[in-house]
Amino acid sequence: MSDTNADFRREAQDLLDQFYAEFPDEDLARRAAVALRYIASSDTPIKGAARGWAGGIVYALGKPRGSNAGIPNVSGADLKRIFKADDGTITGRANDVCRELSVFRDAPLFPRWPSSSQMAAAWLAYQPEEKRAELGLVCPGGFTRRDEANALVLQAFRLGPLERIHGEHVAVFLEREVLPHITDDKLKEAMLLTCQYLAKRTDRITQDEIKEITLNACQCMEWMLYLREDDPNKYFNDVSVLVKHCHGWDRSETKTDPRKKQPPPTGGETQG
Numbered sequence: 001m002s003d004t005n006a007d008f009r010r011e012a013q014d015l016l017d018q019f020y021a022e023f024p025d026e027d028l029a030r031r032a033a034v035a036l037r038y039i040a041s042s043d044t045p046i047k048g049a050a051r052g053w054a055g056g057i058v059y060a061l062g063k064p065r066g067s068n069a070g071i072p073n074v075s076g077a078d079l080k081r082i083f084k085a086d087d088g089t090i091t092g093r094a095n096d097v098c099r100e101l102s103v104f105r106d107a108p109l110f111p112r113w114p115s116s117s118q119m120a121a122a123w124l125a126y127q128p129e130e131k132r133a134e135l136g137l138v139c140p141g142g143f144t145r146r147d148e149a150n151a152l153v154l155q156a157f158r159l160g161p162l163e164r165i166h167g168e169h170v171a172v173f174l175e176r177e178v179l180p181h182i183t184d185d186k187l188k189e190a191m192l193l194t195c196q197y198l199a200k201r202t203d204r205i206t207q208d209e210i211k212e213i214t215l216n217a218c219q220c221m222e223w224m225l226y227l228r229e230d231d232p233n234k235y236f237n238d239v240s241v242l243v244k245h246c247h248g249w250d251r252s253e254t255k256t257d258p259r260k261k262q263p264p265p266t267g268g269e270t271q272g
Contacts, residue, residue, distance in 0.1 A: 055083035056093025
């Protein structure tokens with residue numbers, strides 16, 4: 001996630017901690033931390049004082065949904081005292097929070113399509129410290145679009161039929177290039193049986209296999225996109241596991257449209 005607003009986030013979180021220490025509500029405190037991390041993950045500096053935003057988050061989350069009433073059991077004077085901001089500032093920022101995130105007590109965690117860094121920020125707000133540290137080691141510098149793309153490609157392509165086909169190609173290579181040089185008869189016999197079991201095919205990907213790979217990738221991507229929209233916590237939990245297996249993959253973000261390097265699709269190409 002971006003560190004552009006690190007000082008803003010720390011100041012606002014201190015105020016949130018102060019408020020929920022005086023008016024305890026564990027669920028709202030966690031949701032407030034999620035909302036703050038989501039807002040502060042922007043790559044551009046947040047406009048306005050942290051105290052106003054913190055008060056706005058508390059007010060947006062705490063007031064009854066669909067009502068103009070204030071937060072139950074919390075007076076306007078309490079909000080002014082803790083956040084050192086007037087009513088207009090707090091309610092104005094609350095409107096900004098609602099417009100940005102649509103966060104209410106019973107609303108989904110992600111009401112609109114978040115960026116990769118925003119999704120990581122909100123998910124990490126609910127995770128123990130060891131999980132945060134673990135993702136930090138896997139994605140030094142912060143979780144990016146490229147990290148998310150790598151995880152999705154791993155899920156959609158590398159862990160699908162391609163894994164089996166890749167193994168069959170390895171078997172063909174072993175039988176053609178390695179077996180002739182093995183002198184131990186028992187080892188050679190065992191490897192030959194393994195190769196014959198795996199390599200009941202030619203050494204090229206067939207049209208049916210292309211269709212199988214493509215169809216599997218489409219189905220996996222459809223499911224992952226469904227989770228991203230319908231159950232973002234489950235989605236990012238899966239992504240955080242997948243990205244660990246992308247160690248060593250290129251993480252540099254693409255600056256130009258890679259599709260320009262590819263030949264245009266023809267009308268005859270189908271997935272099956």
